[in-house]
Amino acid sequence: QSALTQPPSASGSPGQSVTISCTGTNSDVGDYNYVSWYQQHPGKAPKLMIYEVSKRPSGVPDRFSGSKSGDTASLTVSGLQAEDEADYYCSSYAGSNAVVFGGGTKLTVL
């Protein structure tokens, strides 16, 4: 159950696009289409933004999109807005009835 690898930080200006990567192995991200992304503002609970690699829950803006290639999943935020500044975490089913999270990425809107 090793943590997925995310860059510690990412940034972009308002209106720009930014992509956050999440690298696992062929035992988790690469083996299952069960990658999720969560947004967490300081002092708040996480919020589901993307599930099953690329699906958006109701109410999540379509500026948020997800994809996967091999052992790496990605979250893209288009048309950056100030309220998108937050920590973002990926997670994946890791087989053997376990779930693993990434270390988190702090997204800064410049």
Add this chain to the structure above:
Amino acid sequence: QVQLVESGGGVVQPGRSLRLSCAASGFTFSNYAMHWVRQAPGKGLEWVAIIWYDGSNKYYADSVKGRFTISRDNSKNTLFLQMNSLRAEDTAVYYCARGSMAQADYWGQGTLVTVSS
């Protein structure tokens, strides 16, 4: 609306026990699997455990296996986490969340557990 409210956190000495609760409302609790996820101060999220909708299956992270027990009372719409042999590294905010192995779609606000002498 879906609501999850955790309780039971506090300060506890190493080696002691603590039981967390999560009261659910706004959905049919007995239809959903439930997670516990924790977050150490200033750190990332760590999955702790999951229990099937009917309590028939329970799975744990290696870091808590043998010390923590997840359970539920569907008649009371409540999820529990019994934590034994607590260690300093168990200090964290503990969140309950509704979901499956694939995702956690609703989260509570969390309860802080501090393990310290």
